[in-house]
Amino acid sequence: MQHLEEQIAHLTKTVDEMSAVIARQERELAVLTRRVQMLMEREAHREQDGGGGAVFGNERPPHY
Template identity: 65%
Template structure:
């Protein structure tokens, strides 16, 4: 009986630890999602303004 109680205590601790980890990850995912959405809106606004074209590595510069 004592062995079962000890095993249950370890399993309960593991479940609590995993629950805390999942809760922390949920908060981090929500924060990162908001940041990505903000960056996408900012980039969309920049594209619609027509400002700042980016020269890619395989494109020739405009002076050629």
């Protein structure tokens, strides 16, 4: 019986630790999602203003 109680205590501790990790990761994911959204909006504004200078794939830059 004591062995089972020890296992339950260990599993409970593990679940609590995993819960804390998941909560931290959820906060980090929310921050990263906001940052990506801000970057996407910034790039969209840059493209609207005609200031986009990135070359993708086989595209030639405008000065060629």
